[in-house]
Amino acid sequence: xxxxxxxxxxxxxxxxxxxxxxxxxxxxxxxxxxxxxxxxxxxxxxxxxxxxxxxxxxxxxxxxxxxxxxxxxxxxxxxxxxxxxxxxxxxxxxxxxxxxxxxxxxxxxxxxxxxxxxxxxxxxxxxxxxxxxxxxxxxxxxxxxxxxxxxxxxxxxxxxxxxxxxxxxxxxxxxxxxxxxxxxxxxxxxxxxxxxxxxxxxxxxxxxxxxxxxxxxxxxxxxxxxxxxxxxxxxxxxxxxx
Amino acid sequence: xxxxxxxxxxxxxxxxxxxxxxxxxxxxxxxxxxxxxxxxxxxxxxxxxxxxxxxxxxxxxxxxxxxxxxxxxxxxxxxxxxxxxxxxxxxxxxxxxxxxxxxxxxxxxxxxxxxxxxxxxxxxxxxx
Amino acid sequence: xxxxxxxxxxxxxxxxxxxxxxxxxxxxxxxxxxxxxxxxxxxxxxxxxxxxxxxxxxxxxxxxxxxxxxxxxxxxxxxxxxxxxxxxxxxxxxxxxxxxxxxxxxxxxxxxxxxxxxxxxxxxxxxxxxxxxxxxxxxxxxxxxxxxxxxxxxxxxxxxxxxxxxxxxxxxxxxxxxxxxxxxxxxxxxxxxxxxxxxxxxxxxxxxxxxxxxxxxxxxxxxxxxxxxxxxxxxxxxxxxxxxxxxxxxxxxxxxxxxxxxxxxxxxxxxxxxxxxxxxxxxxxxxxxxxxxxxxxxxxxxxxxxxxxxxxxxxxxxxxxxxxxxxxxxxxxxxxxxxxxxxxxxxxxxxxxxxxxxxxxxxxxxxxxxxxxxxxxxxxxxxxxxxx
Numbered sequence: 001x002x003x004x005x006x007x008x009x010x011x012x013x014x015x016x017x018x019x020x021x022x023x024x025x026x027x028x029x030x031x032x033x034x035x036x037x038x039x040x041x042x043x044x045x046x047x048x049x050x051x052x053x054x055x056x057x058x059x060x061x062x063x064x065x066x067x068x069x070x071x072x073x074x075x076x077x078x079x080x081x082x083x084x085x086x087x088x089x090x091x092x093x094x095x096x097x098x099x100x101x102x103x104x105x106x107x108x109x110x111x112x113x114x115x116x117x118x119x120x121x122x123x124x125x126x127x128x129x130x131x132x133x134x135x136x137x138x139x140x141x142x143x144x145x146x147x148x149x150x151x152x153x154x155x156x157x158x159x160x161x162x163x164x165x166x167x168x169x170x171x172x173x174x175x176x177x178x179x180x181x182x183x184x185x186x187x188x189x190x191x192x193x194x195x196x197x198x199x200x201x202x203x204x205x206x207x208x209x210x211x212x213x214x215x216x217x218x219x220x221x222x223x224x225x226x227x228x229x230x231x232x233x234x235x236x237x238x239x240x241x242x
Numbered sequence: 243x244x245x246x247x248x249x250x251x252x253x254x255x256x257x258x259x260x261x262x263x264x265x266x267x268x269x270x271x272x273x274x275x276x277x278x279x280x281x282x283x284x285x286x287x288x289x290x291x292x293x294x295x296x297x298x299x300x301x302x303x304x305x306x307x308x309x310x311x312x313x314x315x316x317x318x319x320x321x322x323x324x325x326x327x328x329x330x331x332x333x334x335x336x337x338x339x340x341x342x343x344x345x346x347x348x349x350x351x352x353x354x355x356x357x358x359x360x361x362x363x364x365x366x367x368x369x370x
Numbered sequence: 371x372x373x374x375x376x377x378x379x380x381x382x383x384x385x386x387x388x389x390x391x392x393x394x395x396x397x398x399x400x401x402x403x404x405x406x407x408x409x410x411x412x413x414x415x416x417x418x419x420x421x422x423x424x425x426x427x428x429x430x431x432x433x434x435x436x437x438x439x440x441x442x443x444x445x446x447x448x449x450x451x452x453x454x455x456x457x458x459x460x461x462x463x464x465x466x467x468x469x470x471x472x473x474x475x476x477x478x479x480x481x482x483x484x485x486x487x488x489x490x491x492x493x494x495x496x497x498x499x500x501x502x503x504x505x506x507x508x509x510x511x512x513x514x515x516x517x518x519x520x521x522x523x524x525x526x527x528x529x530x531x532x533x534x535x536x537x538x539x540x541x542x543x544x545x546x547x548x549x550x551x552x553x554x555x556x557x558x559x560x561x562x563x564x565x566x567x568x569x570x571x572x573x574x575x576x577x578x579x580x581x582x583x584x585x586x587x588x589x590x591x592x593x594x595x596x597x598x599x600x601x602x603x604x605x606x607x608x609x610x611x612x613x614x615x616x617x618x619x620x621x622x623x624x625x626x627x628x629x630x631x632x633x634x635x636x637x638x639x640x641x642x643x644x645x646x647x648x649x650x651x652x653x654x655x656x657x658x659x660x661x662x663x664x665x666x667x668x669x670x671x672x673x674x675x676x677x678x679x680x681x682x683x684x685x686x687x688x689x690x691x692x693x694x695x696x697x698x699x700x701x702x703x704x705x706x707x708x709x710x711x712x713x714x715x716x717x718x719x720x721x722x723x724x725x726x727x728x729x730x731x732x733x734x735x736x737x738x739x740x741x742x743x744x745x746x747x748x749x750x751x752x753x754x755x756x757x758x
Contacts, residue, residue: 126608162272
């Protein structure tokens with residue numbers, strides 16, 4: 001038996017050269033569907049001018065990140081029942097800290113350039129994916145398996161980070177996590193990229209990035225570990241080992 | 243596409259203190275900023291008051307009169323509260339910066355805040 | 371001499387791969403897309419880099435296309451692929467009976483396969499059903515849907531192709547004789563309308579091909595055929611997992627990052643702009659998926675969605691061939707300037723683009739040969755990192 005809720009979907013609207021505003025759509029939804037389904041239905045049946053980004057619908061592409069009732073979420077895996085009630089409002093807005101292309105779609109060009117700058121790995125051996133409590137101990141054979149990196153470059157962390165809001169040059173949680181993931185001992189050329197004012201030292205431990213990451217990256221933990229790696233590299237240089 | 247809207251900028255520091263979309267770590271961050279601003283302001287105030295003392299007995303008596311003012315009394319309490327909140331949260335930041343307890347930063351915050359609140363409570367009782 | 375201008379409608383797999391091929395052959399390419407890249411069928415593909423094993427028995431043409439393209443994609447775009455191979459497993463007598471024709475057909479289609487005994491299979495993949503009777507190792511893989519498209523699109527952009535997203539085609543521009551000379555678009559972000567002229571317009575809208583051809587007064591023989599996918603929150607296997615049987619519902623389970631995705635079903639639909647999921651199909655995926663991987667019963671669904679395949683040709687559902695077709699409408703309906711490419715599988719995107727570009731270039735008297743087989747693609751981030 002599918003439940004039927006009546007909600008108000010409040011969508012942020014922003015067209016070129018116009019002031020932004022919110023549009024309300026009265027919708028019947030199945031609370032076991034996802035927020036993205038509600039947005040897609042609003043586009044399909046209510047207003048074809050709504051602009052939003054989505055592709056995979058299962059948390060692997062990172063395209064559908066939005067702020068749902070103010071909190072960064074990946075809308076394709078966010079159940080409607082987890083973020084609102086029957087008869088209530090569901091507000092969707094674009095991510096913070098990126099220029100809005102239109103409505104819910106933002107331009108993440110700067111973010112992708114930063115990911116390129118740290119040479120973020122798209123694929124890596126499964127044994128290097130830093131899964132805590134792996135279901136089984138990896139053995140030598142397992143390193144042959146390649147998997148896509150945990151980070152889906154959705155930008156939720158960049159939106160939630162308070163430092164990112166005030167510091168455009170800050171590398172940001174995901175790029176720093178991607179640098180940590182590669183290891184400075186293995187990639188010493190990354191040291192100068194992250195060991196700078198707007199690199200690993202710009203983080204002020206708000207931990208918002210880890211709180212919103214939908215993909216198990218834990219950027220905050222990785223940033224702290226990256227600091228340890230930076231200090232390690234500096235010490236090695238000091239004592240002539242690097 | 244409007245390139246200027248929604249971009250990061252230094253002027254957006256007010257967003258640190260807006261509750262919407264922030265979780266525990268973000269709250270701790272905002273609290274540390276607020277207490278830091280408060281304590282810095284206190285520092286300058288403190289120096290200004292000290293300069294009063296340098297003016298001799300009249301200056302000192304003028305200063306004593308100030309301390310009876312209820313606003314000043316509240317301010318003194320606020321400084322102590324800020325010191326402990328900022329300081330203990332600061333210890334949490336130091337710990338996590340060395341990789342200690344990063345995955346338990348929320349619990350660390352709750353723990354340290356409880357300790358800070360206890361200390362502030364004890365101080366309040368003893369002082370007033 | 372200025373380059374010929376080709377407009378590609380649709381930025382799914384076919385559109386971006388075609389843009390890449392045409393850009394390499396010296397065309398000036400403009401891609402228009404009513405949403406953002408891969409927001410239609412392509413984004414929601416299962417993500418199986420086919421070895422062709424699934425089609426070897428009943429659809430040899432598709433199977434050969436798959437194995438050939440599989441090898442090419444591994445070379446030109448490894449950044450988006452989990453290349454860990456795949457297993458076909460038999461769980462009951464009827465599966466076992468399929469084995470002989472499966473082996474024969476794979477050999478016929480030059481798909482390399484290795485037979486495994488149950489204990490060997492379980493050693494490789496401990497989480498599969500322990501009742502496995504026999505298994506075959508074949509060179510399947512998993513890919514990231516959006517990033518596969520981004521790699522083609524980014525390389526095309528780097529080579530001069532222009533992309534206009536949130537730009538919807540409202541009508542086709544025609545000359546006095548009914549031939550297509552361009553498109554009229556409206557941009558959803560700015561609200562502005564624009565006319566774009568082109569030497570050839572490529573209709574790469576997949577399941578929506580009929581919408582575009584209708585604007586020229588033609589119809590395209592594409593049958594939108596949706597199917598469901600359910601993603602669960604645990605990476606139970608490192609390889610693609612297929613049921614050893616004639617293609618049916620819920621007989622493929624793929625790893626994708628920290629998930630497994632079970633798919634799919636097959637049914638007809640008229641309007642595929644929005645297809646709701648249904649409880650009975652979700653249940654079916656749970657049933658069939660947990661036959662292959664018992665652990666799925668205690669896993670949680672992470673994402674559930676529908677996607678509409680563009681199937682061409684006669685028949686319906688599972689009996690329809692999975693091959694692709696390119697139509698030069700000058701030949702089909704005497705309407706010049708419009709080429710439709712539809713059908714196909716994600717795995718064959720490059721081959722579809724090659725065929726389409728061949729047709730387009732023949733019309734434009736361009737003799738530069740296709741270079742996409744040997745050209746490694748740039749990092750998928752180039753699409754966003756380069757400005758238009």
